[in-house]
Amino acid sequence: MYCNACGKVIAEDGRYCSHCGNVVGMPPVPKKLMRSRTDRKIGGVCAGLAQYLDLDVSLVRILWFFVALVSGIFPGVVAYVLGWIIIPEESDLRPVVASQQPVAS
Ligand SMILES: [Zn+2]
Incomplete structure (x- = not known):
């Protein structure tokens, strides 16, 4: 180079x-919390979180599972689904261009 x-x-x-x-x-690309496309089990929430926090994906999944278990499963599942909905999916490796649909006015 x-x-x-x-x-x-x-x-x-x-x-x-x-x-x-x-x-x-x-x-350097500013870190953003994104769901992982490449390393996902369900929605890529744990993988995205792991990438964001620089943690091991498995560790995040275990932690998530443990927290869900302790909190009675349901809150953990709800939190996961919320994360799934709220956290944007990471884009492809192509450069991100403003590819917004033209808005009809
Ligand atoms: Zn130089």
Whole structure:
């Protein structure tokens, strides 16, 4: 990979050029709570939560299960379904463009 400011070779996974300090590649994407498309068991809520919190998916699922169990199953299920409805599904890896439907006025 080459720095696009000074043209020197830099580390493939580097985010900054070690020669001129230029930021290379994509700017870091701000973390958003999204349901995972790729790693889902039901709605991807746990996987999305795990990604957001930088935790292991299995750990989140176990925690979720445990909390649901302790709270009498129902609240946990309701919380999951709410998360399913409220948390947006992560988009494809394609760049996100404003692809809103034209609104009829
Ligand atoms: Zn550079």
